[in-house]
Amino acid sequence: MQRLQRLQQHLLPNSTNCAKSLRAQATASKLSVSGFLQAPHGFAVVGASAERQKFGNKVLRCYLQHGLSAVPVSLTQTVIEGLPCISSLKDLGRDAEHYGVSVITPPKVTLQLLDLAKELKIQRLWLQPGSESPEVLQRAEELQLGLIHSGPCLLVELGFDPQWIPPQASASGEAAEGAVRWRLCGASQVFTVTLAAPKTRNALSRPVLSALKELLQTLPSSTRVLLLESQGSVFSSGHRFGDFAAELGAAEHRRTLQLCSEVNMLLREVAPPSIAVVQGLATAAGCQLACSCDLVLAADTAAFQLPGAANGGFCHTPAVAVAQRTSASAVAEMAFLAEKIPAERAERLGLVNRVIPRAKLYSEARKVAEKIAKADPAQIQRGKQVLYQQMLKPTLAEKYACAEPAMLEMFSTPASQEMVKKFQR
Incomplete structure (x- = not known):
């Protein structure tokens, strides 16, 4: 409430401030919500x-709730919601330009x-309500920064359940x-x-493939459903391609x-x-990986491609x-043709089971998995x-002989017999 009150005070019709604010809004680089959410490497939350x-925690949880990669930026915390913090946007490294940044700081801090x-x-940059001022908007105009400001809130645009907290993992780890x-x-x-390497477009390098193989071979016996996700826009x-360099030899x-x-x-x-x-885009062996799963849920922003023929080759194994x-x-x-197949057409072709709005993809996927x-x-x-x-049997009779x-066996189980009794009544 205090942040909103500050925002209202900044936008009162004081002649100087109002003129600056209107001029900044009219000339600053425009940025759409959809454009912001397409940040290739994920998002940073300044003021987490x-x-x-x-609010700084809710914005972070909102990203996580929708399955989006987020980095908390804080001067006082080392870990927030299980995620390691960085103290400055500089810690994002040379790829900082590929991040979307949500800002939840007082205007004086935002200005810096x-x-x-x-x-x-x-x-x-998405200036959340309460983080901007006429001076902030004027400076953003001078710097020609792409902004979302003066009203739109991430929690409203994506949708946020304040009761949601990140699922508690009984075990977790990383590889490659x-x-x-x-x-x-x-x-x-x-x-x-x-797949958590958006900087490499989640390439399936030898170490990544080795890690995936080991995980699949050692799944906990209690596992009921396997979800395969990735971070970033791809x-x-x-x-x-480095794994196929000539000097490695045909054996490798x-x-x-x-x-x-x-x-x-x-x-x-x-x-x-x-x-x-x-x-996002599942291409070549990435398309192969997705299509090898039992079910494929795709965002309306996703696409599938076998690009080999367009690059002088052919996607034999994918x-x-x-x-x-x-x-x-x-x-x-x-x-x-090596063309990208949009998600909706991929659904019609049978590559995809369901197409889901991007903002709801991960939450809906969890619901399907939990069901x-x-x-x-x-x-x-x-x-x-x-x-x-x-499915592998050549004739219909053999298919039934396999399934019968x-x-x-199923009807002989106690659980099935209970079901039989229930529906006999």
């Missing part, structure tokens, strides 16, 4: 707070921040120097794997491809259902996974196994 009733943003070439992160939610037994750009090239194939086959072979959560989800004519079109996790894990896992086994024993 460890106190959940504070603008010069630093200019120095770091940051062009996505932080490029892969994982956590197991103790309550739902949903195992989440996150789901995955596919192989790291072959091992990289074998490793990638093993990861994609494991997604089909592991017992729990797997769900790819695709927020096309294998794509062909498992769509028709021969559709995969041929993707492979030969599956509530079912009997033994039946779900057996069902996944038989589902794919019968599993159905009989």
